[in-house]
Amino acid sequence: MIFTDDHQPAHVHAIGPDGEARIELGDAARAPRLIWIRGAMRRAEVRRALAEVSRERSRLRAAWRRIHEDGRP
Numbered sequence: 001m002i003f004t005d006d007h008q009p010a011h012v013h014a015i016g017p018d019g020e021a022r023i024e025l026g027d028a029a030r031a032p033r034l035i036w037i038r039g040a041m042r043r044a045e046v047r048r049a050l051a052e053v054s055r056e057r058s059r060l061r062a063a064w065r066r067i068h069e070d071g072r073p
Helices: 044-056 057-067
Strands: 011-016 021-025 031-038
Touching: 011 044, 021 044, 031 044, 044 057
Parallel strands: none
Antiparallel strands: 011 021, 021 031
């Protein structure tokens, strides 16, 4: 999830039934990375979230730019 009123660095929030993880999207030189976990999010959920962000990084970075840099949701 990308919040429209969020801040740099470009990141997403992965929200599960027991917690939330914030994952930085990275760029061409840096892979996505876990920034923090809140609640009791399981390691398996975090791994799945990181894998999905890695697969969808280009699409997520484009969405971040549209929302935060272009000013259009």
